[in-house]
Amino acid sequence: MELQITWFVLWGVLWAVYFMLDGFVLGAGMLMNVIARNDAEKRVVINTFGPVWDGNEVWLITAGGATFAAFPTTYALMFSYLYSALLILLFALIVRGVSFEFRGKMDNLGWKKGWDMAILLGSLLPALLFGVAFGNIFAGLPMDAAGYHGSLIGLLNPYGLLTGLLFVGLFLQHGALYLSVKTTDELKERAEGIAKKLWPALLVIAVVFLAATAAATSLYDNYFARPELWAVPLLAALELIVVRIMVGRGKLLKAFAASCATILLVVATAIVGLFPNLIPSSLDPAASLTIFNSSSSQYTLTIMTVVALVMVPIIIAYKIWTYRIFRAPVTVEEVTADDHAY
């Protein structure tokens, strides 16, 4: 029993870290065309995350792989039920990934404009679709013993779209703060200004989301059963407020750190609410996919636990090391001088 819980926690951690890390890449990608006014500035934006975006996306691959290895039934049903939504998500992520590499490879205005659009869509669509998918998971998918009764259009219900909007808002704010730390001069000022302007909107979305969650999902049941758990969403709200305070004081690195914490805690809030479900059924509670009825055998979970306990700290260590290597802000001069940059 305990290993399932360990893997539920790890599953949550993988998604949370993925959203925290790719969140600022998606956010910066959405903001690139707004914040950057010329080609050199756009290249600066792309190069702020150039060395790290690929490693960030691996958290998604690992989250997918961990779902497969630890909860194969959930992996199988989730991916086949959400087929069309995942397909669009995949296409968007594929296009985004190659656009970073391809954009700077030709000195042609039409070429660059095309990839600028690809970066915008390749960032906006995943942010939105991840939100829509998770919103629908929070609310439960229409599935029973006979299978799945939903559709792509059905996923675009108000609560799903609201969660999508929340993700987009969180990532926009996160991306703006990242850019404010990783750029200089005018770019930095613009990024800071956008972060300030976004915050009230994000707050409104978050409040509406929290209220709608009470109506559309059973996520709060666990909280009413164990009131001490309310600390998690309270901390999430607190961190969101810290973001605004730090931006106001001009302490942008701290604001970005608080934004990281906000995203981690928002995911934690949802994960705590889901437990022990991975995907609840909106039709028949008995058809919900839980960590107990969809998990791998104890033997497999034990092996995977050993792998995770050994590897995850190592991964975190060299990732921190990389972020330290590339901690300096990216400047226009640097980007135009280095041939290897994007």
Place this chain on the structure above:
Amino acid sequence: MDVVTLSRLQFAVTSMFHFIFVPLTLGLVLLVAWMETRYVLSGNEMYKRMARFWGKLFLINFALGIVTGITMEFQFGMNWAEYSRYVGDIFGAPLAIEATVAFFLESVFIGIWAFGWDKVSKKVHLLSIWVVAIASNLSALWILLANGWMQNPVGYVLRNGRAEMVDFGAMLTNPYGVWKFYHTIVSSYTVAVFFVLGVSAWHLLRNSNPEFFRASFRMASYFGVVVILLVLFTGDYQAEVVARYQPTKLAAMESQWETASNVGIHLLAWPDSENERNAIEAAYVPGVLSYLAYRDVNAEIKGLKDFPKEDRPPVLPVFLSFRAMIGLGTFMAFAIFVSTFFVWRGTLDKQRLWLRLLIYAIPVPYIANQLGWLVAEIGRQPWIVYGVLRTSDGVSQSISVSQVVVSLAGFTLLYGGLGIIDIYLLVKFSRKGPEEAQPAAQPILKEA
């Protein structure tokens, strides 16, 4: 077409497309790491320019390998949900381990390498490319162990309505997976060998940067000699493994219908599945197949007729792919030896016809690699897990024909477009050649 056929077609399109980029990545990263090692050891700037030039081509290729890899992980669940549910307990583990032990390393350190020329020391920079090289090959190991398990399932029991892992070690040492890894990995390297030979030949013909491309050519040809010998050796061994664990595949590879001892091969043959015989058979060499499969000219080979029709793979595509792969492999061995001979004799620049041929030879190892996968995957049919689960039983229940038609069309269009762009950029930057050599004094200032 039904969901099964469409999903198989989609898996073929997406995995074969993915495998256009993967083999070049696996081999080219080793050559780039070697070039940079020579730069760090000798201080010779030319090797730095080599690492940067070939490294740039590596990165253009790498980008598509990465993004098309995400598809691979998603579509087991999307299109093959019954398979994923049934085998996830044992098949999911190598995929998840691949991400944690290999893919993370590869993705993080390629960032350091591509962006860190002026940010980390020479030695750390060199270390980063070696980490990428080792991690990408390690990544291939886990993926091929997973595939090896589908070919020869080991270390599991059927329990709770699925295949559950009981022996992780058996999966790691699965002879089918291990030999598949060896053969696939060294075969992948041939792509990099011919890529570097071909691009260098193009420049040598135009006398652009002759010293630079002669050195590149030399490294690729030496590497090629080692690699092609390993390809032949591992291919030979893998055939033995196939004979032992997948007799239906072996029989299809050689279009062998009757069970017999002392079986040879027909250099010319054409299978006729309908009548369970070969329409054409000529130029018989006795004993060869028995020997290759069991190291004994008198060994018995099981013919296709010994297996029920519903358990046999489609013979013609397996047979033809295998023959064509062997043919192209032989050509590659010949081309590598001849190229190395010219390098050794120092007459490379004069062999204009040969250099021109090498440009056109770039696609050959790509095709041979794809053919090898066709033998492996079509030859496993009708099973998705050999002898355990049929392909038709592995498909998702909840997806419709129209969904898969749309996704297959989408993948074909998107991949087609990206593939054209990628090849265009590879050609463009291959032709552009290396950066200008800097005046002797400048690098010192730049390093400071």
